[in-house]
Amino acid sequence: MAMHTQRQAADGFVYVSLAQLMALEFATRELSFFARQPRSSILAGNHASRLRGRGLNFDELRRYQAGDDLRRLDWRTTLRTGKPFVRSFTEERDRSSLILMDQRMSMFFGSTRSFKSAMAAELGALAAWMMFQAGDRVGGLIFNDSQIDSIAPLHSRSRLQVLFASLVRQNQALSVETVADADEAQLDKSLQHCLALAGHDYLICIVSDFAGAGPRTLQLLHQLAAHNDVIAMQVYDPLALKLPKQGRIVVTQGELQIELAVEQRQVRQPLGEFLNGRLKEVAQLLRHSQIPLMMFSTGEEAVLQLRRELGRIIGAPR
Structure with missing residues (x-):
């Protein structure tokens, strides 16, 4: 009962709430996936030029x-x-959009500000509001280690509420006490499901840490991008870039949990190389797919990073 209460009283950093995701509408004003990007933007000549836009x-x-x-x-x-x-x-203002949001156990981790699962939920909601305000029909796929919830696209606030409610249910179901019967192919299954739903000229946004991505993932991304606009949002934890020099961290995969003393060089160096190498490996795979890639750290507010990735200058006069 206490755990149920804890999840319902979501703080936005470990667990998200429906009210929190609905309120993000106001944070996306003046944000667009199709806005003209300044030359300094990492998306200039990449994101903007590769998106088909509306007719x-x-x-x-x-x-x-x-x-x-x-x-x-x-x-x-x-x-x-x-x-x-x-x-x-x-x-044209009736485009269909789909958002894939990852809520697997690999996402239930955070070392700094928020958990990857909470960051992904927030980014997914921000993307949904941006699409809605652009006049799109918005739907999505929310997936964990064992199920995929599918919400058909519709230009309706009530449909967004249904989408977010499904996302919140999966987010709040995550727990350290959960025994994860992880399906390593779940990411690819979700992409395959998306491929079956999307026709032509959809806008598809994938929010995930892309754990388990491999050659099949790359093939599915190529197939999705052949007739649709696809954007990848890779969520990562700052720990993958730099391990602390002191203290202990707990590494978990399903039922197995191991506490590691990172002050020991023989532990810190190989672990740091593995985490950093895995992050780069996934990012490289996504770049090979030739779809626009944006990377989001759990150590900073989602909307600030989104503005920066879209080429916005924070604090500039309007």
């Missing part, structure tokens, strides 16, 4: 007005009437 539908012919783009002049009508006419267009 334009012809709206009407109208008289030229000062400031109109001359490239939109309709020469036939202009020559026939002797007066300049331009074509006006409206942007």
